[in-house]
Amino acid sequence: MSAAPKNLINERLLHMDKHLELRGVSKRFGTANVLSDVDLTIARGEFVCLLGPSGCGKTTLLRIISGFESASSGQLLLDGQEISHVAPHLRGFGMVFQSLALFPHMTVAENIAYGMKLKGVAAAQRASRVEELLHMVQLPAIADRPVSALSGGQRQRVAIARALAVPPKLFLLDEPLSALDAQLRDSMQIELRQLQQQFGVTTVVVTHDQHEAMMLSDRLVVLKGGRVQQCDTPSQVYRKPANAFVAEFLGAANLLPGMVRGPGVIEVLGSALALPTNLPAGSAVTLAVRSEDLRFEPTHADAPARPNSISGEIDFLRDLGAKSELILRCGDERLRCHGGDAQFQSARCGQRVNVLIDAERCSVFAA
Amino acid sequence: MATATSITTPVASPAASPATPRAGRGSFGWVMGTLAGLGLLIAALPVVIILIMSFSGGTNLDFPPQSLSLRWYGAAFDVLFGDKSEGTMSAFSAMTSSLIVGLITMLASVSVCVPLSYAVVRSHGRWRHLAELLFTLPIVFPLVVLGVAYLLMTEALSRETGVDLGLLRLAIPHITLALPFVLRNCLSAMSGVGVDLEEAAMSLGASPLRAILHVVVPLMKPGIMAGLIFAFIISFNEFTVTFFMYTIDVRTLPIWMYSRTVSSLDPTTLAISTLIIALDVALIAWVDKLVAGKGSLF
Numbered sequence: 001m002s003a004a005p006k007n008l009i010n011e012r013l014l015h016m017d018k019h020l021e022l023r024g025v026s027k028r029f030g031t032a033n034v035l036s037d038v039d040l041t042i043a044r045g046e047f048v049c050l051l052g053p054s055g056c057g058k059t060t061l062l063r064i065i066s067g068f069e070s071a072s073s074g075q076l077l078l079d080g081q082e083i084s085h086v087a088p089h090l091r092g093f094g095m096v097f098q099s100l101a102l103f104p105h106m107t108v109a110e111n112i113a114y115g116m117k118l119k120g121v122a123a124a125q126r127a128s129r130v131e132e133l134l135h136m137v138q139l140p141a142i143a144d145r146p147v148s149a150l151s152g153g154q155r156q157r158v159a160i161a162r163a164l165a166v167p168p169k170l171f172l173l174d175e176p177l178s179a180l181d182a183q184l185r186d187s188m189q190i191e192l193r194q195l196q197q198q199f200g201v202t203t204v205v206v207t208h209d210q211h212e213a214m215m216l217s218d219r220l221v222v223l224k225g226g227r228v229q230q231c232d233t234p235s236q237v238y239r240k241p242a243n244a245f246v247a248e249f250l251g252a253a254n255l256l257p258g259m260v261r262g263p264g265v266i267e268v269l270g271s272a273l274a275l276p277t278n279l280p281a282g283s284a285v286t287l288a289v290r291s292e293d294l295r296f297e298p299t300h301a302d303a304p305a306r307p308n309s310i311s312g313e314i315d316f317l318r319d320l321g322a323k324s325e326l327i328l329r330c331g332d333e334r335l336r337c338h339g340g341d342a343q344f345q346s347a348r349c350g351q352r353v354n355v356l357i358d359a360e361r362c363s364v365f366a367a
Numbered sequence: 368m369a370t371a372t373s374i375t376t377p378v379a380s381p382a383a384s385p386a387t388p389r390a391g392r393g394s395f396g397w398v399m400g401t402l403a404g405l406g407l408l409i410a411a412l413p414v415v416i417i418l419i420m421s422f423s424g425g426t427n428l429d430f431p432p433q434s435l436s437l438r439w440y441g442a443a444f445d446v447l448f449g450d451k452s453e454g455t456m457s458a459f460s461a462m463t464s465s466l467i468v469g470l471i472t473m474l475a476s477v478s479v480c481v482p483l484s485y486a487v488v489r490s491h492g493r494w495r496h497l498a499e500l501l502f503t504l505p506i507v508f509p510l511v512v513l514g515v516a517y518l519l520m521t522e523a524l525s526r527e528t529g530v531d532l533g534l535l536r537l538a539i540p541h542i543t544l545a546l547p548f549v550l551r552n553c554l555s556a557m558s559g560v561g562v563d564l565e566e567a568a569m570s571l572g573a574s575p576l577r578a579i580l581h582v583v584v585p586l587m588k589p590g591i592m593a594g595l596i597f598a599f600i601i602s603f604n605e606f607t608v609t610f611f612m613y614t615i616d617v618r619t620l621p622i623w624m625y626s627r628t629v630s631s632l633d634p635t636t637l638a639i640s641t642l643i644i645a646l647d648v649a650l651i652a653w654v655d656k657l658v659a660g661k662g663s664l665f
Contacts, residue, residue, distance in 0.1 A: 068566055089569040089578075101567035105585045114581075115571035166572065 016043040018080070019202045020065070020170060025074035027060055027226070034060045035226040038074070042219075047196055047203045049213035052223035053249065058206045059174060061223070065204060066172050067091050078169065094168030094201075098175040100159040102147045108134070108158050109143035115166040133161040136195065153184050160192070164199060171196065171203040177212065189215050210250050214238065222246050244365045247288035254294070254335045256287040257367065266364065269331045271310045273357050277364050284367040293361040294337040296328065296353040298346075309354040317349050328355055414644060421637040428632055443638035461623035464534060465603055468619060471538040472602035473595045476549040479542075480594060484553035485583065489562065495554070502550050505543045513540065514611030521612065536612050537619060541602040548601060549594035552658075556590020557583070589657040596650045596657075604647070 020042040027035040035057045042048050050058040063069035065076065067088030076084045083091060103111050112133055113126040121129070134140055137157035142150070150158065156176065163171060176192070177185045193216055196203050207213050213220055214234040222229040222237060222245075230242035241247035244255055258268040260283045266275045268287055279285060299311065312330035324344040328335040335355065347353075416430065424434030446458045487495045505513060517540045524530055532539070560583050568578035584591070606621045613622045620643070624636045 066566075066570065068569075087569075087574075088566070089572050089574055092572070093570060095567070095570035097563045097567055099561065099563050101561065101563040103564060103567070103582055105582075114568070114573075118572045118577070162567075162571070172570075 016041070018042075019044040019046070019078070020204075021075075021077040021080075022061075022065075023075040023077070025061070025064060025071045025076065027057070027064065027069065028072045033226055035064070035071070038226075038228055040221060040228065040231065042202060042204065044202055045200045047193070047205070047216060047218045048221060049217035049219070050204065050206045050221050050223060051210060051213040051249075052208065052229075054208060056223040057226040058208075058223050062172055062174055062204060062206045065170070066093055066095055091170075092166075092168060093170040093172055094163030094166070095171075096159045096163050096173040096176045098178060100155050100179075102155055102159055102162070104147055106147065107143065108139075108145050108147060108150070111147060111158060112162045112165050114162065119166055129165060133165055136198070137161045138191075152180055153188065156180060156188060157191075160195065164195070164201070167199070168201060171199070171201045173203070173205045175206055175208070178207075178209075185212070192216065214250075222249065224249075241288065241363055244286045244288055244367075247290075247363055247365075251290060253288045253290050254333075256289070256333055256335075258285045258287050258364075259283070260285055268357075269310050269333060271305070273308050273310075273359075275357070275359050275362070275364055279364075279366055286365045286367045287357075287362055288365065289335075289357065289362040291325075291336040291338045293358065294328070294335060295339075295356045295358070296337070296343065296347075297356065298343075299352050299354045301352060306354045306356070308359070309356050312353055312355050314347055314349055314351045314353060317347055328353065330355060417637050417640050417644070421634060421641040423634050423637075426633070428634065428637075439634040439638040442633075442635045443642065446635055447639070457618075458620075458623055458627075461618050461620045464537070464617060465620040468534055468537045468541060469599045469602040471534065472541040472545050473598040475538070475542050476545045476598045477553075477591055477594050480546065480549045480553040481584070481587065481591060484550060484557040484587075485579070487554065488557040488560075499547075499550065499554070503547045506547055510607035511611075513543075514608040517608060518611045534617055536614075537609055537617060538602075540608045540612060541605055542598075544605060544608065545598035545601045548597045552590045552594040552597065553587065556587040556593075560586045592657045593654045596654045600647055600650055603643070 018041055020040075022038055022040040025035060025038040025040075026033065038057075038061060040048075050061055052058045060069060064071050067083075067086065071084065074084075075082055078091075103114065106114070109127070109130045112130045113121075116126045116129060130143055131140075134143060137160060139154060139157050139161075142154065147155065147158070156179075160176070163173075173192075177188050180188060189212060205213075205216060207216075217234060219232065220234050220237045221231045222242075224245050230237055230246045232240075237246060238250055241250060241253075247253040248255060256268050258266045258273075260277055260279050260281050261267045261272060262281050264274055264276060266273050266277060266285060266287065273287075275287070277285065296312075297306075299306075305311070310330045312328045312335070314326055315329040315334065316327040318325050323338055323340045324347070326337050326344070326347060328337055420428065420430060420432060421439055422435045422437065423429075423432035424436035424438065425432055447462060448459065483498065487498050517536075521532060521536050524532070564582050564586070565575075565578045568582045569575065573581060603619075604621065605619070606625070609619055609622055610625075613619065620639070624639060627633075628636050
């Protein structure tokens with residue numbers, strides 16, 4: 001189970017047009033290992049999200065790619081050329097900072113044109129390019145405004161336009177949408193994705209928001225404690241998480257302790273479940289089931305046990321409109337469960353239920 | 368509010384209770400107001416008296432003046448810019464020296480403090496306190512001792528190497544005295560310039576030096592300008608250390624005014640003082656405008 005997706009990735013790597021390659025990148029601050037042996041290959045035109053909780057090293061990794069931080073060891077290759085020691089201003093990567101870092105003493109047009117000015121682009125050409133870019137980010141007619149007069153969303157777009165003004169080799173964004181409110185963030189995600197496809201630029205985004213990462217990227221790199229936990233397409237990472245951490249981090253999974261009892265049999269909370277596993281009998285495992293993948297059926301105390309189910313009780317119930325959320329208590333564990341089916345409509349607090357575990361929709365990890 | 372008042376001041380007389388919510392601060396506020404007024408009076412009185420006296424119509428320094436006139440401003444103009452008599456020459460050259468020394472102090476202290484504040488702020492504050500302490504040392508030092516120290520050093524230098532510092536013998540101590548003020552202005556200006564702005568400039572292709580010139584320096588500009596003006600005012604008004612350092616050829620306007628006052632106390636110096644005060648006020652108003660921006664007093 002662990003070998004299969006890895007081979008798949010290797011297969012993919014053979015055929016892809018490698019743009020950026022990280023080989024064994026590590027970063028130490030004093031005695032702390034911020035990044036340990038990160039290998040990552042990014043294809044041309046790919047949109048990659050570095051995802052993880054705060055302190056996982058994702059921002060450090062982006063800063064190493066941008067050149068503002070240097071790796072303690074390892075290599076950075078762009079189109080096969082080693083760039084570890086190239087100064088950041090010579091790398092030609094466009095970057096959007098978390099703070100956006102718009103120059104407050106310049107107008108919108110001056111901000112966007114700054115990179116072109118450094119490249120010696122003629123003034124007339126700069127002006128027309130600024131117009132074009134502002135049109136692309138849907139902000140016509142604000143070129144002459146000072147940056148301080150812009151709203152959050154407008155600043156965001158100007159920062160993106162500035163980074164793309166001189167077509168960058170690599171487009172790097174550090175938590176670019178974190179300062180926006182939920183609604184604006186949602187529409188900016190779509191716009192950002194469209195812009196990226198329009199420009200066809202290889203893009204790396206750092207985020208701690210798994211929804212944002214799923215929405216934006218071609219490939220997710222899940223990091224924890226400076227190590228890559230999983231690197232795959234959003235749907236693969238979601239459906240086949242590599243370990244319990246990934247399962248939990250990507251969308252509210254329930255983690256249950258269990259024990260392998262025999263080939264294909266795992267005991268969880270006193271019930272024997274038929275689940276695929278190749279771990280030897282006696283090994284402790286963690287079972288991960290997403291809240292939306294849990295199903296249950298009403299039962300009563302002296303009903304015969306159903307196969308592949310855990311008996312429990314509805315502990316808490318609330319209606320979220322289109323969906324309902326409920327908490328099932330099974331022994332000492334509490335399972336969170338989401339859904340909009342009829343069974344949720346008829347559920348009552350205190351009701352005894354059988355929690356059905358679908359082997360197709362859960363993952364088993366060695367604990 | 369009313370209940371709170373009755374609880375906290377149970378001894379308050381019935382007559383006092385229907386007062387405004389600020390009544391509790393009444394007597395306290397009155398004391399504060401008096402003290403503040405007294406402080407202001409003490410600070411402003413010398414300036415006000417000199418201002419009045421400089422318009423005196425009499426020939427002596429009796430206060431209050433018997434009549435008012437502009438005669439001493441005429442005399443001051445004659446002394447500074449009029450026909451070249453011997454006294455006029457020395458007053459004019461003292462003023463020129465003051466201006467040149469002030470300019471040197473301005474430029475030198477700012478060109479030290481801008482890079483220094485950059486380095487200090489970018490070192491994540493580790494050196495900040497040490498640098499501030501070192502640069503503040505000259506102002507906690509007794510000025511008389513500082514004057515003696517500079518005199519000893521300058522004399523030793525000219526004796527051993529024969530180097531004549533010229534106006535620099537005044538400018539160097541002035542720079543020392545101006546540095547803490549200029550450094551503070553530059554540090555606070557620099558603190559407001561995030562490293563992300565510099566990195567943004569670099570990500571757009573600016574070399575580190577260009578990033579500083581295009582982004583950091585323009586954003587530090589109000590602080591730099593304030594530092595320049597402070598340095599000039601400090602140098603232009605400095606007396607104590609300058610008193611040790613001046614020579615017959617190298618003297619500043621305050622020294623000239625002092626020697627003039629010692630020999631003959633006439634209102635000409637007061638008129639010149641008023642002009643200097645006017646210049647200082649104008650410069651300080653400018654600093655205030657630069658630093659406070661829209662919230663400026665002026």
